[in-house]
Every structure is written in C-alpha cells, then in structure tokens.
Amino acid sequence: MRYSGFRVIKEALTGHKGWKPVWRDPEPKAHYDIIVIGGGGHGLATAHYLSKVYGQRNVAVVEKGWIGGGNVGRNTTIVRSNYMLDGNEPFYEFSMKLWEGLEQDLNYNAMMSQRGIINLFHTDGQRDAYTRRGNAMILNGADAELLDADQVRKEHPYLNFDDARFPIKGGLVQRRAGTARHDAVAWGFARSADSHGVDIIQNCEVTGLRIENGKCLGVETSKGFIGANKVGCAVAGNSGRVMGMAGMRLPIESHVLQAFVSEGLKPVLPSVITFGAGHFYVSQSDKGGLVFGGDIDGYNTYAQRGNLPVVEDVCEGGVALMPMIGRARLLRMWGGVMDMSMDGSPIIDRTSVEGLYFNGGWCYGGFKATPASGHCFAHLLAKDEPHPTATAYRLDRFRTGRMIDEKGVGNQPNLH
Amino acid sequence: MIINHPLLGPRDASEFTYLGDASLIDRPDWQDENAADAFYEYGYLRDNPAGKHQELWFHEAGDRSWLVVTRDTTTHEIFKVELARDVARARGRSK
Amino acid sequence: MHDLVAITALSGAEPRVDAVGGVTCTEYPGVAIASVAARLGQEAAARKALSNLIGAPAPDVGQLAGETVKAFWASPDQWMIEAPFGTHEDIADQVKAAVGGTASVTEQTDGWTRFDLKGEHIPAVLELMCMLDLRKIDSGSASRCAIHHIGCFVLCRSPELFSIYGPRSSAGSLHHAIITAMRSAL
C-alpha cells in the first residue's frame, strides 16, 4: 500500500478502514538465503537494501523482542557526517546522502530534518582540531563551515556568552546534518523490507548459532532452528552475547548511554548543538521536547539504565552552556546499551566462521549510520566483498595497527 | 552505584574511575615468542560477559587504590571487591 | 633568613575569615604537611617510627592521631603529617629524620589549602558538599572525598571543629563551595 497525502485524506473520509498492518507477522520458514540477526535499525536497513538494492528476496530478520526496541528506539536522533579520518568520513557521507533521499526511497516519512549541527569549541587547540576535521569533510565532498564566536552568537544568542567558565570561541557547522524521527526509521525500513518479501520475525530470540566444521548453517531460536546460507549479526550492545555463541571474543565492550527528553516547549533550538567543554549535546524535537545526552556511564553493562552522577554531569553541561534551559523540566530518562569498540569506530566484516558476518562496534554513533550500515552490510552479505566506503571497518585492524581513532584515546572503549 | 571498598567501606561509584576488564592485570611477557599476538589479545579482545564481570576501578577521589570489583553486568549486583594489588600478587605478578 | 613574603592560598596577606549563622570558616595557612609512605616490606617499622614521631599509634584507616605533630591516614601504608608551620616549616626533613629508610617522605605543605569550620550544625553544611556518611564521622576521623569535583580531606577534630584540606590551586573554588553551603544550610 502506497502512502500519500491523498491516501490519508481518502482514509479519513472512509473511517480509516483501509490501513493495513505496516509489516506482516509471518512464521519462520525452515531455511533462508540470508538471516539477519537483530530487528533494530541496522538489521532492518540491511534487510531493506538486501531486498531492494541487491535483489535478495529470501531473507529473514529475527528479533528477540519487538522491532525497533533497541538503540534505534532509544537515541537522540542525530544525523551528521562530520568525521575526520579517511576510514570514516566517506562512509558517513554516503550515509548522509542516503538519509537525504530516505523518505522517497522508503515511501515513509522519517522526518529527516536538515537543520544543521554545530560543534562548539572553546580553546585554540580544539579550533585547530576542528579545522583539520572540517577540511577533511570538505575534501571528502561533505559540507562544513567554521564560525567564529560572533557568528555563533548571531545564530545562537541564547548560549552563555556572558558568564561562561569556558568561553565559546567558535564552532564547526555542518548545515546538512540534522535529526530524524528515530522510530519511523525502524518502521520505514521494516515496511519496505516486508513489502519486498523479507520475513520480519518478532519475539524470536537467537539462542545459538549452528556451526559445523567452520561453517555457519543457521540459527537456533526460541522458535526452533532456522537454516541459512549466510547469517549476519547486527545486534549492537548484544554483539558480545551473540558472537560469543560462535566462541568469538570481540574488540568490543557493552556500555550504557543515557538520553533525556524535556517537557514539550515552544521552539527554541534551531539546530543540533554540542558543547565542547562538557558532556552535553541537544536538539529539539518536532513535538517540542529538548532531546539531550552526554557521556556514557563508563562501566560495562547490559542494563538499559544508568545512574545519577551522569544525569547530573549532563545537566551541569546543559545549564553551563545554555542557562535559559534551567527551568525546563527533564521528563524522561532512558539508557541504551552501546557496542563500544576499541577505537571508537565500527566493524563490518566477515568472521573466522564461514557464512557468519558481523556488523557492530557502533559506539553511540549508530543511528546516523543506519542507512549506510544497512547498505554496506547488505553489500557484504550479497557479494562477499566490502562496500567501497566500508573497506576500513575490518576486524583485524587492531592486530595490524590500522585503528580508526577519531578521539585519539586508544584501546579503552569507555573513553571513545 | 556503591562500591564497598575493602578498606573504606561503602563509597559512591562516582568517586572512582573505571578502566575495564581485570584481565588487564595479566600483562603478557614481552619476551614470549608470541608476544605480538599475546599483547594484541591482551590489549583488544574482551569477554564482555552478560553476567559476572571482574573489572578495575581506581579510587580517584579517595585513597588512590586500584580495586578489582566482581559485578553482574545485567543487574549491577556487586559480589566482591578486592585490592587490585592483592589480586595481582595472587595472579603471580611481582616485579 | 630569606626575605620572601608568603601569601595565603586565597592570595591574602592575612587568612580569610567568614561567619554565617554561628559557623565560622577560617583559612588556615599555619600548617606544615608532609606525606609518609612506607617502603615495601617495612610497613611495620614505618608505623613504629611514625608513632614515635606523633606520640600515638600510627592512625588506622580513616583516622587522625597525634598531639602537636599529627598524622592522618591517606592511602594504604601512606599518611599525611601535619604540624604547626612556625616550628615545622622544614617538616619533610624532620619527618625523614624520624622515619629514616623505612618510608618515603614528600613535602606537601603548600600542596594544600586548609579551611577550618567552627561552630554548631557543621554536618548540615557538609551534607550539601560531600557524600560522606556523617553519622559515622566523629572526633578523630579523616576522610578523603570530592567537594564540587575537588578532591579534599575532611578531618573531624571535634563535633564543633572540622578541617577541610583541598588542593591549593583550587582554594577559591573550594572557599566558594563552603560559603555557599553555609549560607544555604544555616
């Protein structure tokens, strides 16, 4: 069923009787060409591109709960491609371009809103690093602008320019960046994949991987064994759990990132803003809530909840940066389990087990990567070779020394 | 969270700095012929268990002890807290 | 004697004194400090030397002990020694002489700024600054904790007299934290 304004009007006039379920609820078949583990953003996007771009029709997505219930349903919805390093920037810019055409590709309004992002800097050192980054963005075909303090003040007069402990010296802006309606991204990809024949199997938990003499034959699930020629794992924070079933240890730790939303407010923030002297980033949703976050709690965890010290740290940053939000109320807090990698960059690669592929290590940058991650993982699953923009995301890069470390903090996941 | 410091008693986890898996104590021998692989695994691969996890915390705002905390990563329940120095010795580390 | 004039951590010629609702906060530069850390394998000897120096058993975890020369526990096998500045400006040498080879000694005098809180209801002030379980704190306890992100020692000399040691460079911020807490709580 095609969505459109006319359709909405027609249904309104006929009592909304015609709306069909957005995706089917099929029972699993005995065997698929490709099984994607994980009905989150990346898994569903992978299914969409497998079926729509790479012509794979015999595909299933298995999800232990309800689709879109993981990080894609619990993030701060920011989309950007403002990376510095060769291994990253082309990939994220590819993702940005996919975002720009996503509604039309999916026939689903994910409300991708290119209202821009500004990364503020407060020292000369930060300015130099952002200059290097902004240049890298432009040299990779992305857009970037460097604003000085006065220009920032013109665009964001409500920021703290009078009493700041760490005065704002300027900011790196990407105008094409923005936000998207996170749930709609999951639903849109699911609807499209489903319409191209992909079976989305909810409440189907993978309990084991059937591996015989080095080859993966399928997945054991709470709904029984499901065979497959290829199995792709895209389970973010649960990467350790699932790949552990194949006896693999990963360069990944699971950590919780908290996010917060305020009560609905009349529009105050024109763009996404990140603080350069504290852990705070924020945007305002179309409903009016300030959606904000900060640093991860910092300890290994699989629990989707955090603790007070980080809540306080984030709000301290918020009030320091924009004192006018002080009387706005924090409405809800939640946590998502992040697959924090050893260099802060993701992995999209084959594994030592034939037929078993891995997509993970997204840290807290997974949402913006959703389309490209799905596209590149689909490419790898369909063609058995990495997508040109994802060649650096290899599992063995830590062994060879080809880390992609944007932050330069080394092999300690909770610092990335 | 609250970490029950073996010397100081219960202290808020926010006084501590987290490093990671306590396997970081087991630093390989630099002269081992597989040192390159050993250091790669030591530095980069993690069990990352959903369940009991032995991990290193530094009492930054306290007595500057490194602790080994045994904690469930799904419930955050803490089973044991030891001085890392004792654990290191017990694991055969010396000079 | 040298001709250099000292200033306090708050940059005054004289110590700063503030009074709010019956509690006074006094900047206290008149103290000399050194750290003592037992050498490996000489912990017992170091404790003994330490107790000779302070005229009391070497303080246990979280404790403060001594007469003119006092010691409080800082870390495993490590203590801070405090003594009047006037008579002990060269405290590191004095302490080193006392402990000899049993411990490492480091001058800490100007690493710290000290504020003394005197009066009633000090716990009401402290509970707005640090996470310590004040029910467990009584005369002679010494605890390290964070106050507004500043690493400090809180010493309870008596229920009406507390000393707060903080890093000298942060004296202004620490003083601000103490005074705002006093105004808020008292």
Next chain:
Amino acid sequence: MTQNNRLSGGQIDRNTTVNFRFDNRSYTAHPGDTLASALLANDVRLIGRSFKYHRPRGLLTAGSEEPNGIVELRTGARKEPNTRATTIEMFDGLEANSQNRWPSLKFDALAVNDLFSNFLSAGFYYKTFMWPAAFWEKVYEPIIRRAAGLGSLSMEADPDEYDKGFRHCDLLIIGAGPSGLMAALTAGRAGADVILADEDFKLGGRLNSETFSVGDQNASDWAAQAVAELSAMPNVRLMTRTTVIGAFDHGIYGAVERTGDHLATLPVGKPRQILWRIYTKKALLCAGATERPIAFENNDRPGIIMASALRTYANRFAVTASQRVAIFTNNDDGHRTAADLHAKGVHISAVIDVREDAPTNYDYEVLSGAQVIDTKGRLGLTFVEVALPDGSTRTLDCGALGVSGGWNPNVHLTCHQRGRPVWNEDLDAFVPGSNLPVGLSVAGAANGVMSTHGALQSGANSAAEALELTNALPELPAAEDAPVSQKPFWYVEGCKRAWLDQQNDVTVKDVKLSYQEGFRSVEHLKRYTTLGMATDQGKTSNISALAIMAEVAGKSIPETGTTIFRPPYTPVPIATFAGRMKGQEFHPTRLTPSHYWAKERGAVFVEVGNWLRAQWFPLPGETHWRESVDREVRQTRASVGVCDCTTLGKIDVQGTDAAAFLNRVYANGFAKLAVGKTRYGLMLREDGMVMDDGTAARLAEDHFVVTTTTANAVSVYRHMEFVRQCLFPDMDVQLISTTEAWAQYAVAGPNSRKLLQKIVDPEFDISNETFPFMACGNVTVCGGLRARLFRISFSGELAFEIAVPSRYGDAMMRHLMAQGEEFDVTPYGTEALGVMRIEKGHAAGSELNGTTTALNLGMGKMVSKKKDSIGSTLSEREALNEPDVLKLVGIKPVSPEEKITAGGHLMNTDGPVDAAHDQGYVTSAVYSPILNSNIGLGLLKNGSDRMGEKMRLVSPLTNLTVDVEIVSAHFVDPEGERLRA
C-alpha cells in the same frame, strides 16, 4: 471576584486571604490552597488547551498526575512552563498564565485542528509530507514546529540557585499517607534512622482528603498528630515538599526538595530546590494509588474530574468544582465522593454506576447499570447524556462530573530497575512484581492494599520486616476496612472520540487504529500514538489504553503487556540536576601562586584544563596580541624571560625500585640516569601511541621528580598507580603528586644564568661547568629558602626551571622581575612559550594527539628494545611502521608573510586536491619573530625523506591555499648550542 465555589471546613487558613493572578485577572485564595483549588474556588474551570487538537482543558486531578491543568507559573526570567496547577502551593502575589493558545484561552485559533481531527489520526505524518523532498524543511516542518510544544521558556538565564545534598539512612519511607506514617512511627519508635519523604506540602496523603475517622480522631487530625510525634524524634527526618524521583543502583534514591517554590521570593543565599542523593539500607514505597478514568465520548471537557479529586478539593481545600455535580463510577469509592459533597451541600445530579447492583442507600439519585454516553459544553461541562439499562437516555444538568474507574497502585519506583509489575485480578490493576530494586519493599495502596486499616497495618509490618524489628508492633488505630467492590469497566461501548491521554489527544479510536496497523506491543503503541509521552507521563492513561488494546486483540491485559516506568517520577527542572555547577562554577578554577601578580601586570588569561594561565602580558601601547607575543619571544631569546610553568604535573617517585619503575613506564631508559641529572621521558600507552612526555629528575638514588604535561597530569598519575599496583605490585616504589606544592618558573634566555645567580644563594655554583645542561638539584634562594633547580629548556635557550614552595611563588616572581630589570627581563605567557617550542621543533599537545607513535614524532629510536616498557610491543605492529607513515616535519611558506593554518592539509603541488591525495596535515602554526616568517609543524607521509620538497597547504574550510616548503622541525639552533651554553 469572590470564591463562590468555596465550601465549609477544609484545611486552609481562612483567616488570611492572598491575591493571585491567572491570565491577568485577579483572584483571592487562602494559604493551604493550591493554584488548582483556588481556581476552582473562583469558578475557573477552563485552564489550558490540549497539545494536538487544542481542545479546552480543565483540571482532571488534584495531584502530581495532572495531565491537563498546566500553566506558565511566574513571569520574566523565573517563568516555569508546563507547571501543574494541582501542585502549585498558593502564595500571595502568585502569577500564572495559560499556555499553548493563541490569541486567547477562550478563542484559540488552532482549535481548528479539532475539526480536521479525522485527518490528523495517529501517525498520519509518517504517511505524507514527503513530496517534494525539499518541502519538509521548507514548508511542512516549520508549520508543525510552530504548533509544537506547550509552554514557552523565558529565554533568560535562570536567576535562582540550586543545591545538591547527600543523606544516609537505615530506612527511607517514600510517601506519608496512612501506610507511610504508620511505617515511620513503627521504625521511629524502634530507634531506627528514618527519612520520611512526601511530595506534598502537607503530610498525610489521602488522610487529608477523607472524612472518615482513624482511631477516635478524624483522619487528617490523626495524621497531624502522627507528624507531630515524628518531628519530635531525633532519629527521624521529615522531608516535606520532597519527591523521590528515582530508585538507582544499590539503594541510592534521588529526591528533589522544593525549598523555595512556595515562596514569593527566595531569601538571599537560599536554594529554590535541592537534589538529594539518599543512600539507604532499606527503602519502603508508600506512594499510594492513582484513580483511573473511564473513557467515554467527549470525556475531556473542563469540569470532568476524577471523583477522588473532587473529594480532595471538597474535604481538604473546601472547594467544589461546581454547585451541581454528577458522578460516573464502576465502584463503591465513587459513592464516597457523592456522599461527602452532598454532606457539604453540593447538589448531586445523580450517581451513574455501571453496576446493576449499585448501592443505592443514599439520599440522592443513583442510576444503576447506567453509562455516560456523551457530554456537552464547549468551554466547560454543562450536560451529560446517560444511557439507562432500559435503553432510554437521560440528560443530566451538571457543571462537574466525577469519574471513578478504580485505582492503580503507584508502582513507578518498583520499575526503575526494569522490574515489571504483575496483574492483580481482584483489583483489575497492576501491582508491584517480585523483581524489585534491592532493598525496596512496598506497603499500603501502592502494594494493592486499598483500605485505610490495611494501609496502616502493612505500613507497620513492612517497616518491621525491613528493619528486622523483634519488639512488638505499635497498636493500630481503628480505621475503615471496606473491601474493594468494583466491576472492571474501561470504556463505554461504541465511543470513538473518548480521550485516554488528554494532553496529547490520544483517543480510543487511535488505539484501535494502532492495532489495525500492527503496532500492537505496548512500546509500539506508545511510540506510534504518543500515548503516555506527555508531561504527566501517562499516569492516568497507560493502563486504560492497555485494557483497550487487550480487548481489541482479544487477549487478557497481562497477555497484552505491561507498562513500566522510568525516572523521574515527576518531571524535574534541569537546573536542579546541575546544582551549583554552572556559570563560573561549572568547573573548579585552578590558579597558580603568581596568578594575582600576573593579573596586576594586566596579563590575558587562557583556560588550560581547569587552570588559568597567562597567555601574554600586553604593555601599554600594544594594540594587537601579536605585538606582545613577538616582543616576549624576542626579549627572551635576546636576554631573559620568565614563564610560570607551575601547572605542569609533578609526581614524586621514591623507593629502591624507583628507577626500575620508570624504566617500565617510559619507553626510553632511566636505570643509568645519574643522581643530579634530568632526562626527557617518552611515555607510551600500551597500544604504542605516545601518551605523554616530560622530564624525570633524579634527586637521589631512590628519588625522582617526574613532570607531566599540564593536560595529562591526572591521567598519567592514574596510569602510574595502575602500573605500580596492578602490574608490578612487588616493586618498592611510592608515588605522590606534588604539582600544587611547588611554584615553578622557567627562566630562559642567554642571561638566565646571570639572573638566577642573583637569586640562588652563593654557596650553590650554577656555572655551566658544575651545573650543566640537564643538571638538577636542591638549592636555597634569597637567603635560605629551600628550592629546586633544573637546567632544562623547552624554548631551546639556555634555561632553568626554579621551584619554590607555592606560598612564596608570588614573591619569587616579583623578585625575579625586580632582579631582572638590569637584563630587561620579560614575563612571557603560553603563546610565546608555544612560539619558541615550535621554533625549536618540540612536539606538544597538538602533536601528542593520541594517534601518534614515537616514530611519527621522530623519536622512534628512543623506544628501547633492550627492556620491557609499556607500549613497546604493540608499537611494532606493521601498519605503524610502514615506510610512508606520518613523520613530524617543519613547514615554511614559500613567501614568509603567507599564513599557515593549523588543521590545514598537505597536498602535492600538482594533482587533485581531495581526500584520496591527502599527504598529511599541519598540527601547529605560529608567526616566528625570529625567522620573520610564519612557520608550522606538521605530520607528513614519509616526511623525514621529503625535506626541501615544495607542497600545497590547503584549508578549504578557511579558503586558504599556500605554497609551502617542507623543512626540518628544528627551525632555531638545530645543533642545540644555545641550551648548552
């Protein structure tokens, strides 16, 4: 306007009358009122507008679960949007305004949405606004955003102060209703250390809202007496106006105390609110229960209020919402409201009870087996239409309708650690499950014990169990013990526009559509319809929606799902979480001992971590910072300059294994360093990247003083303790930071020795022969002050660093300036320092960026392979040693005046300019007044073999392209003759 809906009795102070304003009209009220009760007293039913359809909204409840009666409280910088009128404590001069309406509350233009509601069904926006692509940002979204949000921020900085505090207790009791008070009495009398917290400004919970008696007193008097007894106990701390917002790990609870919200103005120095972190051994949840509505057509009109709320308004606040009230109920509790209102002289139009066997022994009409099928009244209820069992309908004239659909236990905190509530058939409600936060138990209505007697009893028992009390429990006062009698009833058959989430305008129809489109899990339902996402967090709507979803799915409610809750229990101002950490106090400020001297000199300061450092020292007449910096550099290189380097980290390393220890943490060797000598130390992370660099001075066989960069002082110390405690626990080495103890000054330039010879006491010979380059030692200065002298140089000049106890730092700096006059001494700041280190080719922060190896920085040979040191093995990985790895180089523009930009990228002179052809980048750039040229340092592929090569420096971000030449990083004195002079 007079308070013509004021009744007799109540718990307000009638002797005092206060004035307040709502939407610029003046009204009167009494202390003890809330804004909500005061508005009702003044016959104001219309208070706001709903989010989506802008439907008229009045009060639904009398508590913190209120979804509708939300206003902008106060004005100017203190304006608080979305504030629940039901929790605003009345004070004289209170000013509030309605929100989300234009031009006025009565005539709201966007109410037009209501007419098109059919087109604005749940999730409609996902299905349209897609063409053309560009229109989303340009047309559709701006329209949506303009309509978005409820209240508005003042856009001014919040002028109030907030505190954070920490409390510890044996037992935290959350909620001071019958169960909470009884629990507190039980624990308090047993001598336990108790905190009793309640969000209300009057302790007692429902006891203040009821007319029945407890013991031989009426309920509110008994509560007052209990509170009096508790407040006399030294071991019990009562926290009124305190909401426990969350249950966090290991018995830590967050609580917000509103210390100033009930005051017209805050006393000086006092906080508006305090965020308490409460550390508990045990906690007891006595949060009571929340009455739930019944969904029926047009059930959202102002005047349609929860029956229990009507009772609260009547009994506690002596207010009725209207002189003519009807009740719609499925249980006995609804009849209590009718009885209480009737007793106070309010006309009861009828009690509409869905049960055929409804109790009828009251002196007003009861319509058994009847249902409300529609309501009338545009801005406020005027009539309700009732369907009678015989099929006939009847219209009742009333200005208020009390609705009672049964009670939901307030299980919120039991879910904060992912615990899931379980369904209770007798109550038709969720009660706490077994998986509670450790140490938490639940009593009273929150645990599904609905009678007052039951609440008192479970409060006492639970407290005793939590504290493992052995002594006898206190005697319980007699109280009502009526069983719950109700018929599960969620919505009136056939209703469509029947509101569930009244703030977000989610109706029964939307839930059904959600099911139809496959959004059938609770999570999908909430996200698709926005149910429960409003400021009331779905306290009155979630369960009903779930019940309807269950019915459509033909499943039971527990099969359909449960709803869990996350912190905070009620919304909390962001400023409350920030506390004092804002403005200049956001982070502590660290000042060097000579900071005030530098201020006198008019220095310009810069933040370096938490430190403030002098950046340069402008002289009169210098108009541009470059003038000052160039002068400082020239003067220093020509004669002598002094720089405050106190901020460098200093770590005292002692012990018989001190040298062996440093051998492990530094990549280069330290075993053989002679006493009295200093050595540069290169510290790697275990992954082989450079972590930090500094110097180690050997003061004795078993004593080193190590310096770190300012930025890494803390992490390097932590790292060293890790190596000491976790890797080599049997090394005899002791560490302690001495960063703050010493004021340290770099004295640099050809005349530095001459100047220091006037400072250092004569018995110490600091000539080049006895105190050569890299020498160090203890000395005395100015006639006997102990000091440390190091002959090290960052500038490349003959230079020393002199350290004195911090309290003398200010005096030492003044002394250096005075004694240096004859040499035309200059103080120099971090900018000149940076210029000189770049001229000398010393790597610093921007080169040690965490991704560079020793090899990258031209120090590959320093990594000793003869010993074990942190990072040495992993630094050998192939990709880190390929021939074209980045190498540190110097960069000079072909024409000296051309600018060089740090962060610019290096490209070959010909060939494309893009990422694929990137050769490297500029790490640092300055103007060198010595070379009269802009210069820079950079990291260039295979740079060491490309000296003299011409390249293009491009910075498209700053529109810059410069022809540059690659040169040695050592621009000044490459042979190092000066520093050895």
